[in-house]
Amino acid sequence: MTQPVKVRRLTDPEGQKLQRIVRRGTTSTIRYRRAMIVLASAGGNTVPVIARLVQADEDTVREVIHRFNEIGLACLDPQWAGGRPRLLSPDDEDFVAQTAATRPATLGQPFTCWSIRKLLAYLRRLPGRAITIGRESLRTLLHRRGITFQRTKTWKESPDLDFEVKLDQIEDALTQRPERTFAFDEFGPLGIRPTAGAGWAPAGKPDRLPATYRRTHGVTYFHGCYSVGDDLLWGVNRRRKGIDHTWAALKSIRAARPDGAPIYVILDNLSAHKNGRIRTWARKHKVSLLFTPTYASWANPIEAHFGPLRRFTLANSDHPNHTVQTRALHAYLRWRNAHARHPDVLAAQRRERARIRSEKGIRWGGRPLATAA
Numbered sequence: 439m440t441q442p443v444k445v446r447r448l449t450d451p452e453g454q455k456l457q458r459i460v461r462r463g464t465t466s467t468i469r470y471r472r473a474m475i476v477l478a479s480a481g482g483n484t485v486p487v488i489a490r491l492v493q494a495d496e497d498t499v500r501e502v503i504h505r506f507n508e509i510g511l512a513c514l515d516p517q518w519a520g521g522r523p524r525l526l527s528p529d530d531e532d533f534v535a536q537t538a539a540t541r542p543a544t545l546g547q548p549f550t551c552w553s554i555r556k557l558l559a560y561l562r563r564l565p566g567r568a569i570t571i572g573r574e575s576l577r578t579l580l581h582r583r584g585i586t587f588q589r590t591k592t593w594k595e596s597p598d599l600d601f602e603v604k605l606d607q608i609e610d611a612l613t614q615r616p617e618r619t620f621a622f623d624e625f626g627p628l629g630i631r632p633t634a635g636a637g638w639a640p641a642g643k644p645d646r647l648p649a650t651y652r653r654t655h656g657v658t659y660f661h662g663c664y665s666v667g668d669d670l671l672w673g674v675n676r677r678r679k680g681i682d683h684t685w686a687a688l689k690s691i692r693a694a695r696p697d698g699a700p701i702y703v704i705l706d707n708l709s710a711h712k713n714g715r716i717r718t719w720a721r722k723h724k725v726s727l728l729f730t731p732t733y734a735s736w737a738n739p740i741e742a743h744f745g746p747l748r749r750f751t752l753a754n755s756d757h758p759n760h761t762v763q764t765r766a767l768h769a770y771l772r773w774r775n776a777h778a779r780h781p782d783v784l785a786a787q788r789r790e791r792a793r794i795r796s797e798k799g800i801r802w803g804g805r806p807l808a809t810a811a
Contacts, residue, residue, distance in 0.1 A: 453736035481739030482612030617667035635754025
């Protein structure tokens with residue numbers, strides 16, 4: 439039996455970086471879409487589901503997944519070609535890139551970071567290997583090698599002793615029992631303020647939103663539930679996170695499978711998710727709670743679906759109050775769950791698949807699109 443296309447198991451730093459790119463959405467469009475593809479595949483989503491999520495072709499999704507399995511996070515950046523022949527040898531370019539990525543103090547220089555001029559001066563005065571290069575050429579060389587001027591950041595690894603065990607449990611539920619697997623998480627805080635975004639507009643005349651100084655509406659949190667097997671997303675907005683709201687969300691998940699058979703819910707390690715009353719209720723109602731490893735909430739499959747939720751309901755918006763914001767969010771959820779079955783969309787997908795099949799000789803597979811509840 440052919441194995442489904444999916445990314446290899448992510449390392450903790452890879453998962454955190456992908457989650458940061460998808461949640462913030464401040465990077466380039468290409469990098470954002472590829473990060474969402476990798477994160478969604480790591481969360482157990484199938485290729486057809488990911489293709490609908492990022493509005494891309496299934497072949498593109500498979501190509502990104504295979505590329506990530508080969509070279510890791512480097513697959514997020516496009517490789518542009520062209521230009522005149524390089525003047526420096528590959529060895530010289532490797533040396534320049536290695537020097538730029540080395541702390542100046544390590545090389546005996548009296549400063550903590552390089553500037554372009556300082557790096558040029560150092561390379562030109564090296565005994566036995568002086569390298570003459572212009573400032574712009576050096577800048578493009580570093581950009582080509584993926585070396586940019588960045589702020590120093592901190593890092594952390596998951597201290598969870600059961601890291602691999604928890605990931606194995608989540609992966610087993612996603613692959614062996616997807617029709618009985620759900621995910622839950624809170625998304626927020628959602629404030630009432632004009633939020634920058636992107637959209638189509640005449641050149642030089644972007645849409646403008648008013649600035650805001652006083653925010654008197656408080657915040658809400660979207661308590662989201664996701665059915666892996668049905669590809670359905672639903673939830674409600676609450677003023678806070680809490681045991682009672684988590685309990686209500688779990689009850690709505692249990693109601694989605696009223697036959698009483700065991701179900702599995704993937705969620706993070708928030709204290710409101712681990713309350714004794716919730717655990718007792720879960721055991722009584724045959725709900726297995728699968729907690730993601732500490733600092734590894736990227737393993738939750740619902741994370742990849744929060745990116746479009748932020749992009750299409752919060753970004754580029756100016757909601758006057760939480761009521762309007764909630765209505766917009768629920769309107770998007772209804773569209774998201776039902777629009778995949780729209781006849782026009784299905785016809786366009788069939789035409790596109792037929793065209794690619796004729797051009798590349800690719801056989802298409804995958805399960806049917808999920809219907810709305």
